[in-house]
Amino acid sequence: MGFFSKDIKTLDDLFVHTLRDIYYAEKQIEKALPKMIDKATDPQLKAGFEKHLDQTKGHIERVKQVFELHGVKAKQINCPAIDGILEEADDVSGDVDDKEVLDAALIASAQAVEHYEMTRYGTLIAWAKQLGRSDCANVLAKNLKEEQATDRKLTEMAESKINLQAAE
């Protein structure tokens, strides 16, 4: 279904469409994270990915909760954007030989994922508020907060350690 296909008529339709997009994205991220955990060498990075896998399972539950609050079916729709980000992450990490450079590559890929999630949740929260669904907005805001915290933590790890090791 194209983003501007004709079954999206109202802001409410667009909200539901985008909720189904992030639902698909979160499920793909849940599948991709174990591979990133396997590839990471730095113990702190590995632990960070493990923690975010747990959080991601919670994100999926919260998105389901929003479907329920909004009274629509929990359904996934393909999101080529997240597929592309995850595919590129896999390609790049497959091409990196040095373990420490690989950790830097994994952080960069993970941050691309976090930023995708942040843009989606930011939009969904704004639309939920506009639609008078502050209940949905509040649940979505919990996911956004965890994505932002993860992104910040990755920056911190990269700048304080991983990039330095990769440059050695």
Ligand SMILES: [Fe+2]
């Ligand atoms: Fe997430």
Ligand SMILES: [Fe+2]
């Ligand atoms: Fe995330």
